[in-house]
Structures are given as C-alpha cells and as structure tokens.
Amino acid sequence: MNVVNPATGETVETYETDDEADVVTALDHAESTFESWRKRPQRDREELLVSAAEILRERQSEYAELITREMGKPITQAESEIEKCAWVCEHYAEYASTYLEDEYHPSPAGTEVKTSYEPLGPIFAVMPWNFPFWQVFRFAAPNLVAGNVGLLKHASSVPGCALAIEEVFRDAGFPENAFQTLLVSSDLVEDVIDDDRVKATTLTGSGPAGSAVAAASGERIKKSVLELGGSDPFVVLDDADLETTIEKGVRARNQNSGQSCIAAKRFIVHDDVYDEFVSGLVEGAASLTVGDPTDPETDVGPQASAELLAELHDQVERSVAAGATVETGGEPLDRDGAFYPPTVLTDVPDDSPAARDELFGPVAAVFRVDDESEAMARANDTRFGLGGSVWTTDRERGERLAHEIEAGCVYVNRVVGSDPRVPFGGVGVSGFGRELSEAGIKEFVNRKTIWVQ
Known part of the structure; x- marks a missing residue:
C-alpha cells in the first residue's frame, strides 16, 4: 500500500500488504484470544481502556501528524480527533458496567428471570479514511470492553493509522490479538465475512461498500451495522x-x-x-x-x-x-x-x-x-x-x-456531531444500527434470557 500525501502529491510511505495466509492466522488468533478475553473481569477491561486513553493523550502530536500526513486533515483538527478517541475510551471505561448490567424481568413467585449481555466473538470492521482514528475507536472501545475482539480492515490510504491503532491497544495492555489490523485489499473482505469465526460486521463508508458488506453478512446470517453517507x-x-x-x-x-x-x-x-x-x-x-x-x-x-x-x-x-x-x-x-x-x-x-x-x-x-x-x-x-x-x-x-x-x-441550534453519550446512526440509505452510548455497546452482544425456576 502506497501512502500519498494529498498536500504534496508525493508518496511518503509504502506498506507490505497481508495475504490470505496472514488473514487465516489472524482469524485463528482472534478466536483463541476471545475465549480468554471474554472471561476477563469487566473492571479489568475497563481499566485497560483508561490506559488506552492515556496513551492516546501521550502520543497526541505523533498520531495527529500521522493523520495529517496520510489524509490531509488540518493539524489542529487531527489533534482534536485524537482527544475525542481518548474521550470515548474513558466514557466506556466509566459506563460499560452500567450499560451491560443484567436486566431483571417480572416473573412468577420463586423464579428469577433476567437478560444478560454476553459478547459474540470476533467482530470485523471496515472503516474509512476521513476520520481514521475516531471511526475505529467508536467501534473498538465499546466492543472490546464488552468482551468481543476486533479485526480491522482500514482504508488503503491510511495504513499507518491502522497500525498505530493496533499499537495503542497492545501498548495499553490488551492481549496481543484482541485487536488486529488486516492490511488487505477490498477483494478479501467477503472472504473474511464468510469465515465462521467472524460473528458480526460493521462498516462506515460509501453506499456501495455498505450494500456489499450487508449482502455478504445477511447471506451468512450475521449481524451488521452500517453508517453510510449523508446529505x-x-x-x-x-x-x-x-x-x-x-x-x-x-x-x-x-x-x-x-x-x-x-x-x-x-x-x-x-x-x-x-x-x-x-x-x-x-x-x-x-x-x-x-x-x-x-x-x-x-x-x-x-x-x-x-x-x-x-x-x-x-x-x-x-x-x-x-x-x-x-x-x-x-x-x-x-x-x-x-x-x-x-x-x-x-x-x-x-x-x-x-x-x-x-x-x-x-x-x-x-x-x-x-x-x-x-x-x-x-x-x-x-x-x-x-x-x-x-x-x-x-x-x-x-x-x-x-x-x-x-x-x-x-x-x-447545534452542529450535528457524534458523541459517546448518545446513539449515532442513520435511516434510509444512510445505514442501520447504532454506534456509541448504550445502544452502540449492545449491537454486538447476545441478549441472553436466563430463567431460573
């Protein structure tokens, strides 16, 4: 993958892509990591998100410069993007336990009935270049803290950002394969969705890309969330x-x-x-x-x-x-x-x-x-x-x-934004499902009813 600085037109970096064997290995790692990660205490996962937020702030200038170099965002806005990623990590570190708390229901005397929110497994995310850190973190923070593991196929123009995000989670103390970046072309997306180890998909991007991911996921009876274009x-x-x-x-x-x-x-x-x-x-x-x-x-x-x-x-x-x-x-x-x-x-x-x-x-x-x-x-x-x-x-x-x-x-009387405290998503050809807040963390969990007689 060649990174072209859009401000100069010059190629500034080249990255070697992953092949099909690399993808299989990543899926193996995701499956095995999930089995242990899902059992980690909720508070442990929340504390690791706090560590991720700290790393983002420590490396804010470095990561902002990377965003600017790869996709041209003005540097002050890139710095704000990194700060927002730290915010979403801190939000879910504080509220995940509340969002995922068991919900009890009316039931006959002597019984206990509740809904428990349990992780699904490896979640595959296809993400765009325009907010190369934020749009990944608003997927990753809630899903990792819920006990899922993540696989990222980022836009081919921002591979450095994709690898840096993987680095944040690894350096924060998450298991090495809890969040993995796949530097692959779009040609391999359907193969990843087709793999039984992948339990759900999410995409932020164009309508055609969303349609393709939704169709592939639906054919395999896999949950998907789409955030697409807007006017x-x-x-x-x-x-x-x-x-x-x-x-x-x-x-x-x-x-x-x-x-x-x-x-x-x-x-x-x-x-x-x-x-x-x-x-x-x-x-x-x-x-x-x-x-x-x-x-x-x-x-x-x-x-x-x-x-x-x-x-x-x-x-x-x-x-x-x-x-x-x-x-x-x-x-x-x-x-x-x-x-x-x-x-x-x-x-x-x-x-x-x-x-x-x-x-x-x-x-x-x-x-x-x-x-x-x-x-x-x-x-x-x-x-x-x-x-x-x-x-x-x-x-x-x-x-x-x-x-x-x-x-x-x-x-x-306010500019539209995506905020960790409120659900975000569209209707019509702008997509379906929600990200952020309680709604976002519950998109990729098993809402399990447990009845104890």
Missing part, C-alpha cells in the same frame, strides 16, 4: 440568530475540509433571512485559510486524494451546467496538492448533483424556501437520512420540526 439539511428559520447560525454553518460545511458524512450539505433558508444568510455564508467561506495542513493556522486542507478532488469538481461542474450559481470558489486551486476551496452554490436545480447526491468536500448548496412547511419538504427530499439541524430562537418550534426531519439524529 444533511441545515434548516435556517426566519427567527434564527443569524450571527451565530452563519458562524456555525461555515464550520458545519467546511470542517475536515468538508469530508464528513454528517457535514451540513444542503442549507435550507427561509426567504425572510435568505439574502443576509447567503451573504454571511459566502463571506465566511471565502475568509477560511486553505493551505498546508501542518500549519495550525490552516482551516481547510487538501481533499484526501486527487481522485476525490476530481470527483467533487465534476459534481460542481454538472450542477453549474444544470443552472446553479457559484457564489464563491468552484475551481480547484492552482497549486500542488488536492486543494479545493470552500464553495457556495445557489439557485441549485432539483435534479443536479448538488441537490441529489452527497458532495464529499467543502461545497455548500443553498435553497430558498417560503415557510417552515416548505423547509421540511425540502429537508426530507433526499434518499439520505443521517443527520440534520434546525436553527431558531424558539426552542419548542425547533424541537417540533426536529421530529419532522427523517434522519437518525437532529440537532436544534
């Missing part, structure tokens, strides 16, 4: 606090250089505040610093590869050809690296890519609506259903409309 609505009502809403809107679209499933992508704005909001959004987007991701002053780094930049620009060009107006940005920067500027599109036609597809980069599509009814219709005019947000000074109005948006999570 999140950012609904701005006529009574919104525009100064705050514009500031948050600029961040919601351009964080991680726009490469986030839960980024705000479709800005749906009430006519009464449309002109002022668009003016502020354009000004804010144009003021962001695009450049060297290792510079702490950089707001927007490169797209993760030249190929991804080309795909994004093609979507913009086709949207403009269909009738959209470019208010700022809209052309790749004339410099080395895969740099695309923050872009704002207005007058976006309903049948254009900016309205129908997921634009995975710093491109905001803005739509004008006359009232909240039209805003809700526009918000739900998508096959995606990951997240959304509503911006209003009337909290009751915001909550009422949050119930109308068809998505896995809706935030009122």
Whole structure:
C-alpha cells in the first residue's frame, strides 16, 4: 500500500500488504484470544481502556501528524480527533458496567428471570479514511470492553493509522490479538465475512461498500451495522440568530475540509433571512485559510486524494451546467496538492448533483424556501437520512420540526456531531444500527434470557 500525501502529491510511505495466509492466522488468533478475553473481569477491561486513553493523550502530536500526513486533515483538527478517541475510551471505561448490567424481568413467585449481555466473538470492521482514528475507536472501545475482539480492515490510504491503532491497544495492555489490523485489499473482505469465526460486521463508508458488506453478512446470517453517507439539511428559520447560525454553518460545511458524512450539505433558508444568510455564508467561506495542513493556522486542507478532488469538481461542474450559481470558489486551486476551496452554490436545480447526491468536500448548496412547511419538504427530499439541524430562537418550534426531519439524529441550534453519550446512526440509505452510548455497546452482544425456576 502506497501512502500519498494529498498536500504534496508525493508518496511518503509504502506498506507490505497481508495475504490470505496472514488473514487465516489472524482469524485463528482472534478466536483463541476471545475465549480468554471474554472471561476477563469487566473492571479489568475497563481499566485497560483508561490506559488506552492515556496513551492516546501521550502520543497526541505523533498520531495527529500521522493523520495529517496520510489524509490531509488540518493539524489542529487531527489533534482534536485524537482527544475525542481518548474521550470515548474513558466514557466506556466509566459506563460499560452500567450499560451491560443484567436486566431483571417480572416473573412468577420463586423464579428469577433476567437478560444478560454476553459478547459474540470476533467482530470485523471496515472503516474509512476521513476520520481514521475516531471511526475505529467508536467501534473498538465499546466492543472490546464488552468482551468481543476486533479485526480491522482500514482504508488503503491510511495504513499507518491502522497500525498505530493496533499499537495503542497492545501498548495499553490488551492481549496481543484482541485487536488486529488486516492490511488487505477490498477483494478479501467477503472472504473474511464468510469465515465462521467472524460473528458480526460493521462498516462506515460509501453506499456501495455498505450494500456489499450487508449482502455478504445477511447471506451468512450475521449481524451488521452500517453508517453510510449523508446529505444533511441545515434548516435556517426566519427567527434564527443569524450571527451565530452563519458562524456555525461555515464550520458545519467546511470542517475536515468538508469530508464528513454528517457535514451540513444542503442549507435550507427561509426567504425572510435568505439574502443576509447567503451573504454571511459566502463571506465566511471565502475568509477560511486553505493551505498546508501542518500549519495550525490552516482551516481547510487538501481533499484526501486527487481522485476525490476530481470527483467533487465534476459534481460542481454538472450542477453549474444544470443552472446553479457559484457564489464563491468552484475551481480547484492552482497549486500542488488536492486543494479545493470552500464553495457556495445557489439557485441549485432539483435534479443536479448538488441537490441529489452527497458532495464529499467543502461545497455548500443553498435553497430558498417560503415557510417552515416548505423547509421540511425540502429537508426530507433526499434518499439520505443521517443527520440534520434546525436553527431558531424558539426552542419548542425547533424541537417540533426536529421530529419532522427523517434522519437518525437532529440537532436544534447545534452542529450535528457524534458523541459517546448518545446513539449515532442513520435511516434510509444512510445505514442501520447504532454506534456509541448504550445502544452502540449492545449491537454486538447476545441478549441472553436466563430463567431460573
């Protein structure tokens, strides 16, 4: 696997891939490790997660630089990603026992009936490049502390991150094979799913990849969780606090250089505040610093590869050809690296890519609506259903409309995020199942009913 720095276009590292024999060996190790790991006291597993959090903080700069080198994330955002991984480890270290506590049920006199939450075994995770540490840790922390073991097939562009994550768990004191990285191509994914030792699968990534993993898992009667793409609505009502809403809107679209499933992508704005909001959004987007991701002053780094930049620009060009107006940005920067500027599109036609597809980069599509009814219709005019947000000074109005948006999570007056304390996941083509919180740790356990007469 060749690692290409997207800020320079240069190959910076090469990794030798695993072959089929390596995969078989890893599965053997996973199966044998699970038999002992599942018997470890819950508190022992929790203490090891605390150790993992400590290692992440000790090596925050090292791992942040690795993220930036492999996929181009601005360095301050990469540092925040490592901190968030430490947080999710600490969260499950504190709450796993509560989440997995036996649940007792009404039963006849003299009997005891309960549900016990027991681990399944080796869980296979297929993960993407855009949050190369966080999206792995939000899978790994709850599953390891629940007594499962993990096998990771990471994106081929971030093999260094994949191996570093394995290193964190090993150095924290987890059994050597409790969490293993497989440096394999996508061609071997179905073979891993097909193996009887793998008990469940999870994927964060594109719709086609999710469909393939779900189909392979379903054919083998294996549980799967999918977190796929999104085209999140950012609904701005006529009574919104525009100064705050514009500031948050600029961040919601351009964080991680726009490469986030839960980024705000479709800005749906009430006519009464449309002109002022668009003016502020354009000004804010144009003021962001695009450049060297290792510079702490950089707001927007490169797209993760030249190929991804080309795909994004093609979507913009086709949207403009269909009738959209470019208010700022809209052309790749004339410099080395895969740099695309923050872009704002207005007058976006309903049948254009900016309205129908997921634009995975710093491109905001803005739509004008006359009232909240039209805003809700526009918000739900998508096959995606990951997240959304509503911006209003009337909290009751915001909550009422949050119930109308068809998505896995809706935030009122806050940018959509994934937080260890609350369930995260989507509906429709954005996937199924939940990660994080109590719901996430219970996705891959045997909910065993035990009746004692």
